[in-house]
Amino acid sequence: MEELLADGGVIRKLWIADADQYREHLLRLDGESRRNRFGGTIADDVVIAYADGSLRAGAVLHGFVVDGILRGVAELRPLGGPLSRQAEAAFSIEKPWQSHGVGSALLERTLLAARNRGIKLVHMACLADNTRMQELARKFEAELSFDFGGVVGEVEAPHPTPLSIFRELVADGHSFATAVLDAQSRLLRPE
Numbered sequence: 001m002e003e004l005l006a007d008g009g010v011i012r013k014l015w016i017a018d019a020d021q022y023r024e025h026l027l028r029l030d031g032e033s034r035r036n037r038f039g040g041t042i043a044d045d046v047v048i049a050y051a052d053g054s055l056r057a058g059a060v061l062h063g064f065v066v067d068g069i070l071r072g073v074a075e076l077r078p079l080g081g082p083l084s085r086q087a088e089a090a091f092s093i094e095k096p097w098q099s100h101g102v103g104s105a106l107l108e109r110t111l112l113a114a115r116n117r118g119i120k121l122v123h124m125a126c127l128a129d130n131t132r133m134q135e136l137a138r139k140f141e142a143e144l145s146f147d148f149g150g151v152v153g154e155v156e157a158p159h160p161t162p163l164s165i166f167r168e169l170v171a172d173g174h175s176f177a178t179a180v181l182d183a184q185s186r187l188l189r190p191e
């Protein structure tokens with residue numbers, strides 16, 4: 001179920017214990033990627049405050065991990081109350097790992113998570129000149145509908161099914177096993 005991605009990286013869900021790794025990942029983004037991720041130029045202390053609060057309950061984060069280091073993240077963050085059934089998705093991939101299919105894999109997992117949580121609309125905040133993000137979203141056009149309207153893309157997630165829930169459970173199980181191996185290999189590695 002879980003495929004190996006660029007440079008042997010894997011995708012797994014992130015938890016509160018990953019907050020430090022998330023902060024470091026966001027701070028490593030180059031200027032252009034940071035601007036695209038946050039929709040404008042923001043200072044380090046704002047990035048730090050954002051990362052520290054981002055793994056709160058309700059948000060679903062998937063990470064792309066290479067050799068134990070977080071190199072990409074997709075966030076799915078509920079918008080409005082529980083009845084709104086809307087969420088915002090945001091992506092950040094460090095430059096050396098961009099254009100290797102990581103964003104596509106993260107979006108696929110994010111949409112599966114959205115579907116299984118009954119989310120009907122996923123807004124993708126995206127600057128108008130961010131063609132790569134728009135191309136990425138369009139790859140899912142066959143099963144989902146988009147209306148970028150300049151800056152925001154909306155994805156209509158279909159209903160959850162027993163199979164879609166099973167797919168998420170299987171993906172998480174495999175990712176968890178991979179994460180444990182990853183942690184063990186870091187413990188065994190000489191400093």
Ligand SMILES: CC(C)(COP(=O)(O)OP(=O)(O)OC[C@H]1O[C@@H](n2cnc3c(N)ncnc32)[C@H](O)[C@@H]1OP(=O)(O)O)[C@@H](O)C(=O)NCCC(=O)NCCS
Pocket residue numbers: 032033034036037038089090091092093094097098099100101102103104105125126127130131132133135136139
């Ligand atoms: C935007 C982003 C998430 C895309 O992820 P990615 O891993 O680089 O994208 P992928 O390799 O999966 O490519 C997705 C599609 O984008 C297009 N694409 C890839 N590289 C491209 C490039 N250099 N220029 C234009 N389009 C490109 C292709 O259509 C590609 O699909 P294909 O490989 O099937 O042809 C990633 O580049 C990123 O994090 N950028 C910085 C932050 C950002 O822009 N976030 C989005 C706003 S929240």
